[in-house]
């Protein structure tokens with residue numbers, strides 16, 4: 391994915407800011423892996439360990455306009471997950487973040503992006519905060535969303551690192567480790583019990599409430615298993631819109647669903663009032679760690 395318009399700024403040997411369709415993107419080109427992170431939404435767009443297919447799926451029809459959420463990658467859903475308030479999945483994914491710092495060594499690169507409260511964020515969520523997204527690129531990808539309450543009152547939040555994984559063929563992809571119990575968003579939140587393995591034949595939109603420490607995505611046609619370790623979460627959301635859903639989305643090709651699977655590190659809440667409480671000066675981390683076997 392190197393169709394950039396221009397290089398804006400070289401921050402270090404392997405960290406460059408480039409521009410695509412008007413969006414600024416941090417490009418990390420290290421011996422261990424290649425990665426891209428858009429400042430729009432602090433959105434990881436690509437993670438490609440050397441000699442591997444991209445682990446992250448990005449829609450060929452993704453819209454990088456400032457008011458839009460990018461389809462694919464790792465959307466940062468915060469300060470809420472889902473449609474419990476507007477905009478859907480919070481404002482972090484449609485806000486412009488800035489580079490706080492970056493470091494590199496032989497093992498990899500770490501880039502930290504920041505978002506702080508502003509008049510725009512206060513207009514939709516009247517709280518003071520500091521958000522940092524640490525993107526650590528090495529043989530693995532570790533993404534940490536750290537939020538701090540800089541207000542003088544408590545506030546509540548939920549969120550997700552809503553990763554779209556790139557798979558060769560969704561029908562042959564087998565997921566394990568998500569746990570048995572799930573809340574089915576397609577059946578009005580009905581609580582269901584699933585099997586140990588999940589292989590899709592239709593749309594799913596589920597909140598798995600007891601995920602194991604390791605969630606594995608077996609992708610036989612790419613001859614690999616993607617391993618996902620989450621922390622700070624209380625559930626793993628699994629989503630694929632399938633054919634009808636993809637057709638209904640302007641920013642996904644009709645067959646886009648065939649090569650993607652969302653497995654999300656989610657701190658889920660049914661409303662903002664039921665969200666996680668953060669006291670003044672407290673911080674919270676939501677993490678996803680992704681590797682390939």
Ligand code: TA6
Pocket residue numbers: 459472478479552575595627628629652654
């Ligand atoms: O995480 C699953 C989900 O909440 C689904 O319900 C689905 O709508 C998806 O996220 C995408 O949401 P978006 O707002 O990006 O279209």
